[in-house]
Amino acid sequence: MEVFEEFPALGRKTLSTMKKVIDEAFKGFSREYGQALEDFFDPLLRFLVWFEKLLLATPWPIILLIVGVLAWLGSRSWKISLGSVLAFVAIGILGMWEDTMATLAIISVSTFLCILLGIPIGIFMARSDRAQSLITPVLDVMQTIPSFVYLIPVVMLLGIGKVPGLIAVCIYAIPPIVRLTNLGIRLVDKEVLEAADAFGASPRQKLIGVQVPLALPNIFAGINQTIMMALSMVVIASMIGVKGLGVPVLRAISNQYLALGLMNGLAIVALAIIFDRVSQSYGKRLQAYRKGHGHD
Amino acid sequence: MTDAKIRIKNLYKIFGKSPAKMLPLVKEGMTKTELLEKHNHVLGIQNVSLDIPEKRIQVVMGLSGSGKSTLIRHINRLIEPTGGEILIDGEDILAMDDKRLRQLRRTKTAMVFQKFGLLPHRKVKENVAYGLEIQGVEPVKCAERAQYWIERVGLGGYEDHYPGQLSGGMQQRVGLARALATDPEVLLMDEAFSALDPLIRFDMQSILLELQQELHKTIVFITHDLDEALRLGDNIAILRDGAMIQQGDAQEIVLRPADDYIADFTKDINRGKVIQLRSLATPNTGYQGETLSAGTKLEDALPILAQAPEQTIGVTQASGTLIGTVTLRDAISALRS
Numbered sequence: 001m002e003v004f005e006e007f008p009a010l011g012r013k014t015l016s017t018m019k020k021v022i023d024e025a026f027k028g029f030s031r032e033y034g035q036a037l038e039d040f041f042d043p044l045l046r047f048l049v050w051f052e053k054l055l056l057a058t059p060w061p062i063i064l065l066i067v068g069v070l071a072w073l074g075s076r077s078w079k080i081s082l083g084s085v086l087a088f089v090a091i092g093i094l095g096m097w098e099d100t101m102a103t104l105a106i107i108s109v110s111t112f113l114c115i116l117l118g119i120p121i122g123i124f125m126a127r128s129d130r131a132q133s134l135i136t137p138v139l140d141v142m143q144t145i146p147s148f149v150y151l152i153p154v155v156m157l158l159g160i161g162k163v164p165g166l167i168a169v170c171i172y173a174i175p176p177i178v179r180l181t182n183l184g185i186r187l188v189d190k191e192v193l194e195a196a197d198a199f200g201a202s203p204r205q206k207l208i209g210v211q212v213p214l215a216l217p218n219i220f221a222g223i224n225q226t227i228m229m230a231l232s233m234v235v236i237a238s239m240i241g242v243k244g245l246g247v248p249v250l251r252a253i254s255n256q257y258l259a260l261g262l263m264n265g266l267a268i269v270a271l272a273i274i275f276d277r278v279s280q281s282y283g284k285r286l287q288a289y290r291k292g293h294g295h296d
Numbered sequence: 297m298t299d300a301k302i303r304i305k306n307l308y309k310i311f312g313k314s315p316a317k318m319l320p321l322v323k324e325g326m327t328k329t330e331l332l333e334k335h336n337h338v339l340g341i342q343n344v345s346l347d348i349p350e351k352r353i354q355v356v357m358g359l360s361g362s363g364k365s366t367l368i369r370h371i372n373r374l375i376e377p378t379g380g381e382i383l384i385d386g387e388d389i390l391a392m393d394d395k396r397l398r399q400l401r402r403t404k405t406a407m408v409f410q411k412f413g414l415l416p417h418r419k420v421k422e423n424v425a426y427g428l429e430i431q432g433v434e435p436v437k438c439a440e441r442a443q444y445w446i447e448r449v450g451l452g453g454y455e456d457h458y459p460g461q462l463s464g465g466m467q468q469r470v471g472l473a474r475a476l477a478t479d480p481e482v483l484l485m486d487e488a489f490s491a492l493d494p495l496i497r498f499d500m501q502s503i504l505l506e507l508q509q510e511l512h513k514t515i516v517f518i519t520h521d522l523d524e525a526l527r528l529g530d531n532i533a534i535l536r537d538g539a540m541i542q543q544g545d546a547q548e549i550v551l552r553p554a555d556d557y558i559a560d561f562t563k564d565i566n567r568g569k570v571i572q573l574r575s576l577a578t579p580n581t582g583y584q585g586e587t588l589s590a591g592t593k594l595e596d597a598l599p600i601l602a603q604a605p606e607q608t609i610g611v612t613q614a615s616g617t618l619i620g621t622v623t624l625r626d627a628i629s630a631l632r633s
Contacts, residue, residue, distance in 0.1 A: 195413030197374060199427045199478070200401030209429075213417045289417050289458040 122181025184218025312337030
């Protein structure tokens, strides 16, 4: 009955050969295509660097103004706008301006990238049940696999730096936008679609004129979630060389600097709250038409 | 009938996994219940043939589950039939490819839905212009035509409202305006007024009749309400369990119901408002005296009949020729069926 006491695992030797084979194969792949991939991502890197420099070069009063105006355009609430500006003022006074700009840059670029990729993928999923059943498990893996695990191949391929950080953030942050775009389009009222059909709308006209606009509140909820998740990756991304608010947090962890960690952590929270409130109230304004005037 | 605008021939629709395999069974006479129990397929439409005349209102009536909404969706092919033929202006719509079909839906047919089917994110004026926009009409012209139809259905002043801000009756006016804006030859109305309360429904029927006097569309109107059918329909077809059980004008349905099912239907209606003298006249060549036109409703004829000498009155066609006479006794017995 010895069999039942210990699980009949493969031998240590077999296992280590297996792992070695996989590692070697990946290393080979990395040697072969690493450079090509780096070249491929080069424009992205340039864009990210350019954007970060732009944010840093812009005089702080102008940034404050832009923050205020964007918050106003999004939320139409002076409370949220004023709150956003005050949060940035506090960040500046506490000496975290540069790190915040760097974080802002990577969050903006990765959110932009997620929207650019995520919405079309979501639309594709909504149009084909087979695509949905194939992509959903991939999204599940992306959301649940510990980030450190996919940092390994990313770093092996692209080394340490901004682009691998960006990719890591995107892998973690893209699922909500894909899921909610898919969901939003699938939830569009069948009768409205039938009406569009009855008037001879082409699939393209239906997508652009009916499905996407009606899915917009859901898509926006997805964008909101994506931003939140991107922000929560800031600290992990800093482990592979992304500058920003994550770096001091990391330093604080290894050196037990309570105040430093708390300050930078709270700055991340402040960014998160601003992004969340602004994008949520914008999303709500998008569905103003849903509020009837209480006719029967 | 050669002037049929829409011609439906031996139409079958079976819902389920492999409808084509079930078709021969149904043609051999398998009933709806059998098909459902033995093969788990639902028989939606069963050998329906119907010629819909041009520029008239064709009502298709039946209770829920009778297949009437399924039938109307075949006319613009929102539903694909399992068997049979559908011709519009002699053209087989089942042979159309996607592009041609879209063309048909854009220009020749338009549809009004029970639950309105409005686009909630677009304002009234944008909803009304939707069909035109799909056709690719330039925006200025879209807006102009939309405005015209908004006024025509009595919604002036509500152009910038969203559908969600309007009452049911107003929403359906938007639906009607949207359908009319593309100037279609065929108007498909799927229980268009069924979701409205009785007074509003009556109003909408009046609007439709008024517009029809001027526009002369070919209208297919689905309803479960006999009063509505009798009021609107130049022709009425009655469906039960997906099969056509009677068709004819209001008189025929009321005076000569094909079976108990229809008789049951027509039992409670006000016959005086439906029956015309035309269908009661008995030939009487020698009659000299007061006459009424053949289209006079019984209800209106009764008081005159009661005053007439010998309680008899002549009935004339529009041309003035005498068809026959009607006695008060005939009239009253027709009222009681």
